[in-house]
Amino acid sequence: xxxxPSADRPVxxxxxxxxxxxxxxxxxxxxxxxxxxxxxxxxxxxxxxxVRRAMAVLRGEGLIDTQLRGSRVRDAGEAVTVPIAHGTSLxxxxxxxxxxxxxxxxxxxxxxxxxxxxxxTRLLPADQTxxxxxxxx
Amino acid sequence: xxxxPSADRPVxxxxxxxxxxxxxxxxxxxxxxxxxxxxxxxxxxxxxxxVRRAMAVLRGEGLIDTQLRGSRVRDAGEAVTVPIAHGTSLxxxxxxxxxxxxxxxxxxxxxxxxxxxxxxTRLLPADQTxxxxxxxx
DNA sequence: AGCGATTTGTTCGTATGTATA
DNA sequence: TTATACATACGAACAAATCGC
Numbered sequence: 001x002x003x004x005p006s007a008d009r010p011v012x013x014x015x016x017x018x019x020x021x022x023x024x025x026x027x028x029x030x031x032x033x034x035x036x037x038x039x040x041x042x043x044x045x046x047x048x049x050x051v052r053r054a055m056a057v058l059r060g061e062g063l064i065d066t067q068l069r070g071s072r073v074r075d076a077g078e079a080v081t082v083p084i085a086h087g088t089s090l091x092x093x094x095x096x097x098x099x100x101x102x103x104x105x106x107x108x109x110x111x112x113x114x115x116x117x118x119x120x121t122r123l124l125p126a127d128q129t130x131x132x133x134x135x136x137x
Numbered sequence: 138x139x140x141x142p143s144a145d146r147p148v149x150x151x152x153x154x155x156x157x158x159x160x161x162x163x164x165x166x167x168x169x170x171x172x173x174x175x176x177x178x179x180x181x182x183x184x185x186x187x188v189r190r191a192m193a194v195l196r197g198e199g200l201i202d203t204q205l206r207g208s209r210v211r212d213a214g215e216a217v218t219v220p221i222a223h224g225t226s227l228x229x230x231x232x233x234x235x236x237x238x239x240x241x242x243x244x245x246x247x248x249x250x251x252x253x254x255x256x257x258t259r260l261l262p263a264d265q266t267x268x269x270x271x272x273x274x
Numbered sequence: 275a276g277c278g279a280t281t282t283g284t285t286c287g288t289a290t291g292t293a294t295a
Numbered sequence: 296t297t298a299t300a301c302a303t304a305c306g307a308a309c310a311a312a313t314c315g316c
Contacts, residue, residue, distance in 0.1 A: 067301085070300065081226075086271070088269075090270075092263035096157060097157075110231060126230060134223065148303080
């Protein structure tokens with residue numbers, strides 16, 4: 001139930017699993033503030049370092065967003081449906097830190113690299129984009 | 138050139154920038170072993186904590202892969218071109234830690250979620266996949 | 275087969291800085 | 296201004312896996 005420091009799985013991953021489950025089960029809803037790091041320290045008797053690692057895992061998964069004021073469950077937000085046409089190719093990767101800053105993206109969000117038949121490329125934040133294959137570009 | 142602890146940018150991000158530049162410039166090639174954490178500690182006179190944070194940044198960007206034996210520059214590898222047809226929709230996100238383990242993926246690699254017109258979904262590791270829009274699925 | 279050295283993984287502690295309420 | 300909460304950075308210790316001898 002709680003966290004077992006003697007378990008095989010590291011404490012911070014156990015906590016990440018626990019919080020992730022609470023998010024997926026709707027116990028923590030999008031936009032909602034998570035308890036402070038110190039709350040988790042007190043609740044489970046673990047170090048702040050372990051709590052911060054757990055938060056870093058969840059940020060890396062794009063599940064939470066941490067500002068200076070605390071962490072919140074990320075809102076799925078409104079994704080724009082982008083139509084792409086025949087001959088277009090597409091891939092996804094993580095942005096580098098400078099790219100991420102440039103695009104004003106949160107952590108844990110991939111970018112879509114869309115290459116048109118003419119060779120032109122677009123970078124789109126994946127959390128705001130749904131690709132739909134259409135007849136016409 | 139080196140790392141300036143008094144700079145605005147955090148030490149670990151400075152180191153990440155430095156190593157990333159070496160990778161992008163080909164000074165560190167795909168498959169090549171990076172210096173050990175202790176080497177960077179000695180080279181720049183920074184803490185191991187900062188070095189590990191820098192490595193975590195680069196792992197999160199999918200640029201390096203760290204095993205117990207050390208970190209290596211990730212090989213671009215062969216991506217399979219997957220054709221998708223009209224009516225298919227697509228999005229990308231980071232896998233959760235359990236998903237990542239399940240799919241046997243390295244850190245810092247997004248997954249492509251492809252939904253066919255019939256509602257069937259496929260999960261594909263983004264580093265092995267290039268999407269190509271074709272007439273026929 | 276063993277055994278030590280290397281290297282990363284985890285976890286604690288402490289301290290200081292910075293932004294927000 | 297004070298209190299809260301996260302960000303960065305140092306140090307220390309031990310565990311676990313791997314490699315070379």
